[in-house]
Amino acid sequence: MSALNFSARLINWQGQHGRHDLPWQKTRDAYRIWLAEIMLQQTQVSTVIPYYTRFLERFPTVDALAQAPVDAVLELWAGLGYYARARNLHRCAQVIVADYAGQFPKEPQALAQLPGIGRSTAAAISAFAFGQRAAILDGNVKRVLARCFGIEGFPGSAQTEKKMWSLAESLLPARRIEVYTQGLMDLGSTLCARRKPFCAACPMYAICIARHTGRQAELPMVKAKRVLPERETTLLLLTDGKRVLLERRPPAGIWGGLLTLPECGLAGPAEFALHHGCRLLDTHALPPLRHSFTHFRLTIQTLLCQVEVSASLVSEAGWQWLERAQIETAALPTPIRFLLREMAQDYGEK
Numbered sequence: 001m002s003a004l005n006f007s008a009r010l011i012n013w014q015g016q017h018g019r020h021d022l023p024w025q026k027t028r029d030a031y032r033i034w035l036a037e038i039m040l041q042q043t044q045v046s047t048v049i050p051y052y053t054r055f056l057e058r059f060p061t062v063d064a065l066a067q068a069p070v071d072a073v074l075e076l077w078a079g080l081g082y083y084a085r086a087r088n089l090h091r092c093a094q095v096i097v098a099d100y101a102g103q104f105p106k107e108p109q110a111l112a113q114l115p116g117i118g119r120s121t122a123a124a125i126s127a128f129a130f131g132q133r134a135a136i137l138d139g140n141v142k143r144v145l146a147r148c149f150g151i152e153g154f155p156g157s158a159q160t161e162k163k164m165w166s167l168a169e170s171l172l173p174a175r176r177i178e179v180y181t182q183g184l185m186d187l188g189s190t191l192c193a194r195r196k197p198f199c200a201a202c203p204m205y206a207i208c209i210a211r212h213t214g215r216q217a218e219l220p221m222v223k224a225k226r227v228l229p230e231r232e233t234t235l236l237l238l239t240d241g242k243r244v245l246l247e248r249r250p251p252a253g254i255w256g257g258l259l260t261l262p263e264c265g266l267a268g269p270a271e272f273a274l275h276h277g278c279r280l281l282d283t284h285a286l287p288p289l290r291h292s293f294t295h296f297r298l299t300i301q302t303l304l305c306q307v308e309v310s311a312s313l314v315s316e317a318g319w320q321w322l323e324r325a326q327i328e329t330a331a332l333p334t335p336i337r338f339l340l341r342e343m344a345q346d347y348g349e350k
């Protein structure tokens with residue numbers, strides 16, 4: 001898709017269907033445009049309008065704002081949220097008065113150095129107030145670009161964001177930058193909604209990759225979740241119906257110092273039971289249990305071993321025969337307590 005195709009469609013659409021009556025449109029006054037852009041950073045248009053109007057009544061010029069006590073600015077801001085914006089607004093007004101003789105600089109690079117003005121806001125101010133060709137890239141614009149151009153990757157990652165900035169810059173039209181910029185904002189906040197975009201009415205309908213491939217819900221991509229490695233273990237649940245044989249884990253490592261079911265070694269359950277003074281009567285597999293640790297996911301296969309205790313129950317060092325009544329109070333890892341509860345319930349029902 002050519003840049004011209006994209007920008008021409010957007011400019012035409014903005015002219016016919018975009019927003020034209022917002023209070024900060026139809027002005028070239030950088031002070032008013034800056035005020036609106038800061039208020040719009042994290043807030044919807046309908047909420048901003050009454051605040052914007054009150055602000056201009058109270059502080060009609062950047063000088064008036066710079067001279068006001070910060071508390072008066074915060075008072076008027078109350079309810080808009082993100083109060084750092086109000087403090088930065090006041091500081092920025094003072095810098096404009098002190099360092100720029102009350103005139104906002106035209107270049108987006110200079111604007112972006114001022115308090116509270118990031119790269120995208122600087123571009124919007126310089127486009128609307130001074131007709132400068134500069135690219136905006138806020139969350140809504142990222143969504144439009146990711147869908148329209150089928151951009152993979154999470155837009156918050158440095159790599160994808162860099163790609164999007166270059167794309168946004170390559171799309172800038174030679175003329176009518178104000179209409180184009182407003183068009184991007186309008187498209188992102190009206191038709192190309194996060195959920196259920198109105199593709200049928202969109203000027204990009206014929207060229208949008210997400211629309212063609214049915215990937216509107218997938219793009220822009222969300223932050224990739226870390227894929228944890230999978231591990232598996234088989235544990236032995238040795239019981240005579242009243243007690244369960246548990247092993248205390250070493251102090252360091254997974255489940256350090258807790259009582260757990262022993263792992264089934266190569267010798268197998270019969271040999272294991274014999275070694276612990278028991279005779280194996282019956283075995284059956286319990287349903288597998290999944291448990292997530294910070295660094296891996298564990299599938300626990302459990303072999304329920306019904307035993308007859310043939311030797312006197314002397315607990316060896318590191319081993320303990322746990323009574324059913326102790327299941328709720330013993331130092332057990334969560335999945336092991338869960339398994340023992342299930343087993344106790346089964347035996348209780350028999």
Ligand code: SF4
Pocket residue numbers: 144147148191192193197198199200202203204205208209210211216
């Ligand atoms: S066609 Fe749909 S997904 Fe593509 S830019 Fe338009 S509204 Fe967004």
